[in-house]
Amino acid sequence: MPLIANIYLSEADNEKFLQQIGRARNAHLRWRAYAQALLSGHEIEEGQLPLEHTDCQFGRWYYGAGQALTTLPAFRAVESPHRQLHQICLDLFRLLKHSQTPPFWQQLPGLKNKHDAKKTALIQQQATQLTNVSTELLKALDTLEQQLRSAG
Numbered sequence: 001m002p003l004i005a006n007i008y009l010s011e012a013d014n015e016k017f018l019q020q021i022g023r024a025r026n027a028h029l030r031w032r033a034y035a036q037a038l039l040s041g042h043e044i045e046e047g048q049l050p051l052e053h054t055d056c057q058f059g060r061w062y063y064g065a066g067q068a069l070t071t072l073p074a075f076r077a078v079e080s081p082h083r084q085l086h087q088i089c090l091d092l093f094r095l096l097k098h099s100q101t102p103p104f105w106q107q108l109p110g111l112k113n114k115h116d117a118k119k120t121a122l123i124q125q126q127a128t129q130l131t132n133v134s135t136e137l138l139k140a141l142d143t144l145e146q147q148l149r150s151a152g
Contacts, residue, residue, distance in 0.1 A: 014148055017069060020061060021148075025141050027057035028082075032134050035089050038096070039127050051093060053086040074144040081137040088133060092126045095119065 009017070034049040050056040054063055062082065069075040 009148075009151065014151065018145060018148055020065060021141060021145055024058045024061045024066070025138065027061070028134070028137060028141075031056050031058065032085075032130070035092070035130060036127075039092065039123070049089065051086060051090045053083045056086070058082065059086075069144070072144065072147060074140065074147045078137060078140045078144065081133050081140060084133045085130065085137065088126055088130045092123065092130065095123050095126065 031049065034044050038044055038049060050059075053059045059082065062078065066075065
């Protein structure tokens with residue numbers, strides 16, 4: 001049994017964790033696709049885009065079965081970008097929700113265009129940040145997989 005960050009993993013356990021990480025990665029990619037669909041103006045069903053980091057399928061794995069890998073620095077490196085993604089999505093959700101009905105004063109001639117442009121710029125900035133942090137999360141998962149494969 002190889003020793004990885006003070007835990008012993010059998011070959012079967014190692015393979016099991018690699019499969020779990022693969023499923024968690026796919027869950028994240030689906031979540032991101034729903035977030036991007038929402039940004040594109042598509043309707044999504046309730047539950048497809050959990051805003052809490054512990055409620056999504058990835059988070060349920062990370063804070064559930066994945067905790068067996070908590071001694072691995074590569075595993076711990078996944079948490080921060082995952083939390084950031086959900087915060088960004090929550091911020092985007094609030095921006096999109098509030099952009100549908102701006103206050104009356106912002107609908108006055110001359111002010112509406114400024115308000116819309118500012119809101120659009122904020123949404124685009126958050127969408128770019130969502131993509132960047134998602135890439136960071138996927139790289140952290142790659143590192144975790146490499147660590148497990150090198151020990152197996």
